[in-house]
Amino acid sequence: MLARRLQMLSKLRCYSKSRSRCWSHAVAANTTQSTSAAAKQARPHPVVYHPDFQIQPIPDGHRFPMPKDHLLYLALQAEGLAQLTFTPTYPDAATLCLxxxxxxxxxxxxxxxxxxxxRRIGLPWSQxxxxxxxIGTGSAVLAARLALQYGVACMCNGGTHHAHRDHGSGWCIFNDLAVACKAAQRDAGVGQVLMIDLDVHQGDGSATIFADDPTVFTFNVHCGQQSFPAVVQQSDWDIPLPAGTGDAAYLQVLQEALPVLLQQVQPELVLYNAxxxxxxxxxxxxxxxxxxxxxxxxxAVFSACAEFGVPVACALGGGYQEDHSHIVRRHMHMHRAAAEHMPAFARVMDAKRMAAAARRRQGSSQKQQP
Incomplete structure (x- = not known):
């Protein structure tokens, strides 16, 4: 498996190098036109929410927008997008230690x-x-489990990608998607996992946690001129973009990279930090x-994952503005896109179940032969 990982890394880095000039040219243009997705027939998608998201253990006026999680769920309810809500449980220490x-x-x-x-985490300790x-980490574990059942699942929180194996950082204590990844491998027998991190900050914690894990591939598209994290780590594939990159250049990079990434990694599960x-x-x-x-x-992320037949679990990631309603409005895009792509993911999961049933029947018939 290590040899395959090294070969895959070599191919992706060669591809990235070959496309860098084209991407740089597109960034320089910096237009903001976007391609609107074709209208799809939306259907309820799994939403992970817990009433404890109303707990606010930080001082009023703190820059970390913790209230957005509950506010987002209220917005989902108002729009009729919370019909398929699941409640997570608290993970045990053994799961966290994965x-x-x-x-x-x-x-x-x-x-x-x-x-x-x-102080490094940036939040005051309290019970x-x-x-x-x-409960935030438990949400990620449940979202991954639901994605394997429904094809897609979205959290109302999460994306704590600055938490490292032995310390927290940047308002992140436990790396929720990292825990969810290893729990899915332990509990559901998932093999290769792809982490797609499109937060503006690099997922440095995820990069270090999985640096020596050939079963997890970390992919980051982030701003290369952010002041945090102070030390950028090496993901399996990083695409740092210049400050000021707009819609057209960003989407060109992503839409070119995703098919190559999914083809090379061939994941059984995608964990998406949106x-x-x-x-x-x-x-x-x-x-x-x-x-x-x-x-x-x-x-684009949902379309690519559905096309390649890969289930995806989604976390909110960052978003910072004094008026939390603006942040909530932006996070709603992920949930709307998930609902729009539910029919495609349902077909993917139906096909997987039919294939599994056919394999079981074939195995049973072979056992019955003299």
Whole structure:
């Protein structure tokens, strides 16, 4: 498996190098026209939500927009997109330790974690924060499980990609998608997993956690001129973009990269971090996508995954603005795109179930032969 991974990395890096001049030219043009997706017949998609998302264990006025998770669910209800809601459970320590150091997990859960570590995370420790963190991570575990059943599932939270194996960082304590990845491999027998991270900041924690794991491929498209993380890590495939990159250039990069990526990695599950801090009005991001560009981006990810027959579980990722209603509006694009692509994912999962049933019948008939 390691040899296959090295061969795959070589092919993708050669492709990236060959396309870099074309991508740079497109970035220089920096137009903001977006291709609108064809209208699709939407149907309810699995939404993961827990009432504990209303718990706010941070001071009023804190820059981390924790209230957006509950506000998003209210918006989904108002639009009729929360008809298929699932409630997560709290993960046990053994599940958390699939992606994290046991001592780090224990110290955070029991409150013995150092002040220095909490300062690095950027949030004050409290029992409420423990509760909120656990249910947030449990949401990712459930979303991955639901994606394997329905083809797609979306969280109302998550995307804590700055959490490393033995420490947290940048408002991220446990790396929810990393835990979900290893839980899916343990519990559902999933093989290769692809992490698609389109947050404006590089997923440095995910990159380090899976640096030596040949069963997980990390892909990042991010702004290469962000001040955080201070030290950029090496993902399996990074595409850093210049500040100010707009819709057309961004979408060209993504739409060219996705088919190559899915063809080479051949994942059994995609975990998608759909950060909206790529928006031109985001307080912390330096890219320049519009609402329409974000909608097209999310649609492109779902279309590609459905075309390649790969289930996808989605986390919100970042998004920062004083008025949380703007952030919620941008996160709604991911959920709308998921609902629009549900018919395609339903066909994918039906085909997988039929193929599995055929294999079982074939195996049974072979056993019955003398």
């Amino acid at each position: 992606a994290h150091d046991a001592q780090y997990v224990e110290s955070f859960l029991n409150g013995s974690i150092s002040q220095q570590q909490m 409420q924060l423990v509760q909120r963190t656990l 950060g909206v801090d790529v928006h031109k009005d985001d307080a912390l991001g330096k890219l320049a996508l519009s609402d329409e560009g974000i909608a097209s981006r999310d649609g």
